[in-house]
Amino acid sequence: MTHPAVPPDTTAALSLRGLWKRFGQKIAVAGIDLDVPAGSFYGLVGPNGAGKTTALSMATGLLRPDFGTAHVLGVDLWAEPDRAKPLLGVLPDGLRLFDRLTGAQLLTYAGLLRGLDRDTVARRSEDLLAAMDLTADRDTLVVDYSAGMTKKIALAGAMIHAPRVLVLDEPFEAVDPVSAANIRDILRRYADDGGTVVVSSHVMDLVQRMCTHVAVIAGGHVLDTGTVDAVRGGQSLEDRFVDLVGGRKESGGLEWLRTSSDSS
Numbered sequence: 001m002t003h004p005a006v007p008p009d010t011t012a013a014l015s016l017r018g019l020w021k022r023f024g025q026k027i028a029v030a031g032i033d034l035d036v037p038a039g040s041f042y043g044l045v046g047p048n049g050a051g052k053t054t055a056l057s058m059a060t061g062l063l064r065p066d067f068g069t070a071h072v073l074g075v076d077l078w079a080e081p082d083r084a085k086p087l088l089g090v091l092p093d094g095l096r097l098f099d100r101l102t103g104a105q106l107l108t109y110a111g112l113l114r115g116l117d118r119d120t121v122a123r124r125s126e127d128l129l130a131a132m133d134l135t136a137d138r139d140t141l142v143v144d145y146s147a148g149m150t151k152k153i154a155l156a157g158a159m160i161h162a163p164r165v166l167v168l169d170e171p172f173e174a175v176d177p178v179s180a181a182n183i184r185d186i187l188r189r190y191a192d193d194g195g196t197v198v199v200s201s202h203v204m205d206l207v208q209r210m211c212t213h214v215a216v217i218a219g220g221h222v223l224d225t226g227t228v229d230a231v232r233g234g235q236s237l238e239d240r241f242v243d244l245v246g247g248r249k250e251s252g253g254l255e256w257l258r259t260s261s262d263s264s
């Protein structure tokens, strides 16, 4: 629940207090408090429908909360969006891109929109295309990219203005293992240099290996939060997640699905 008495942590990369969102009858996020330490690699995990995307959208200026606040490095996002948004790079869930642009054009567009000059945009675009292994496809229309390539160009677009905090919803979904490893290296270097990364993911193994901190969310609430080692407490993160969230089912009930020749 909300703790209005605990003020936001102004040293944190992200400090969420009492975030709340209702869609009709459905309470998607029911009072989330969370502090993401600056310089951390923070994983947000939770079952489908837990409220991760809704919480991240409210934390990054994409969806207005019903209640609560989000501070980015001490700046109140919803009170001062013009100051807070330059600090953020965001890869939203299901992002719609201008996919009739080429990869290179899309990065140019993202850089200019962020107020960078053309030379800086050109230099950073080439660096990012190389880092994402997309140089050979720089002049291909994004509509013709694969799902993984699209994810990578969107991630590059989120990084071009060198934000202090990167918030990435499922950044590794559909990305091949080699590209995923390259992206992990890029993100780890970014965090080592003082940047903060927040990722939502369903892949517990990846979060356990990659993240310093984790928050487990279910039913719109934070169930546990802290360093990955503290949260998993000697178990694998996956086992701890299942303990916390529950919901393992006996695999009965779908008898009709069993392929047998004697079905009528």
Ligand SMILES: Nc1ncnc2c1ncn2[C@@H]1O[C@H](COP(=O)(O)OP(=O)(O)OP(=O)(O)O)[C@@H](O)[C@H]1O
Pocket (backbone or CB within 6 Å): 023, 026, 027, 028, 046, 047, 048, 049, 050, 051, 052, 053, 054, 055
């Ligand atoms: N625009 C919307 N209108 C109505 N209900 C919504 C809307 N967005 C989200 N919800 C509901 O809010 C709840 C939380 O959704 P959300 O997308 O935040 O979950 P999630 O943790 O990101 O899930 P997943 O892991 O499946 O992506 C779900 O029950 C969802 O159906």
